[in-house]
Amino acid sequence: MAKKIAAGITLLGIVILAWYLISQRIAISWIDTQTTTPTATQTPIPGTKTSSLFEIGKAGKEQIWICPMHPEIMQNHPGTCPICGMDLVQSKNPAAHNHDHGVHIDTASIQKLGVRLESVKKTPLSQEIRTYGNVIVDGDTLYNVHTKVDGWIKKLNINSVGQQIRKGQIIYEIYSPDLIAQQKEYLRFVVRRDQTLKTIGDISPLVENPYVMDLLQELSRERTKFLHKDIGIESVQQMEDSKQAIEVVKILAGQAGVVTQINAREGNFVTPSATLFTLADVSKVWVDITLYPDQAGRVQNGDAVTIKTPDGQEIKTKLDFVNPLAENNKINARVTLNNTHLRLRPGSFVDVTIHAQPHEALVLPRSSVIHTGQGDLVILSRGExxxxxxxIETGIESGDWIEVVDGLLEGAEVAVNGQFLLDAASSLQDAAQRMQESHKHQ
Structure with a gap:
């Protein structure tokens, strides 16, 4: 029993010695009207004395203002609580507040520790959802190429997917008996026109004859029918000049684009119901974004999106569409991008960040928060x-910032670095003080 008592006394002596050393290194300077003798670790400053809040309360010589809801918030001048915002009230018995919950560090020690402060501020914040997207062609720009007549493809100028096609370019040549018959009918009409014009011209001026005008308009309509079959005006003029039907007719592309699908080859018999080729305009593309169920619940149309291209550039846009249907437990969302410079190639993957649930929030640097098993805490600066x-209670994280849901108000200053040393010193100081008070009551 005597050994246990001796061991306890020894342990208590070690704790008291540690507390003495800490109190010599860590203190706070409070303005006073009297000049005190400087300690060995502090530069003498005229008109100041070095003491902790515990010593102030114990001496009863200084007035203390405290928070009614958070008694650990104490200071020697009026103000508001940085936790709840209530006005601090002046204590009628300063000596009663003899428990110091924090830690006091002189200016020299703060500089040695490299403590840097940051204020709680209000700023727009959103939850960052990081995922990937697949660049695909814009479905609204797809153009299917059909033949206008039955026939056989004699020559094909489209050879591979990805080939760039210009508007008006010859894409294939076709032999069509129906088209030859239409040409012969048109040539017979041209011959009758010429004969009629010659006969009427010998009788009266052509410009004054309504029959001539109707004849010319009908001829124009017949010529337009060939143009609607994607036959070029050069082929029509060749047929009119030679007065012979063209057996193998050249067909032109009605729209520019990149070939995405080929369904016909040379020698194939084709009909108007069949799609020969599919073209797409890649100057505008879609990015098909993959979301998982837990992510899709936080995303909605109009959310800001940042897309990182393969060359490292970032594109800012907004979400166009969120598919209400899931496929293989995944939900697809989509954005539309201008791809005039062809930086995005359909079929490639890009990194996507969706800025979901934007709102105004109080934020702190992520490095200022200490995560413990009992919750999150910060080291609050009370000045001097x-x-x-x-x-504190934290919310979402975005980049280098973390949301403060509860525990601090705007403008409160916290330690951004060195907070682990401050927290350890505060815990040791608080434990030593409680042991010292317990020893006095025995």
Missing amino acids: GHFLPVN
């Missing part, structure tokens, strides 16, 4: 070297 550990 006084630091206090405060529990």
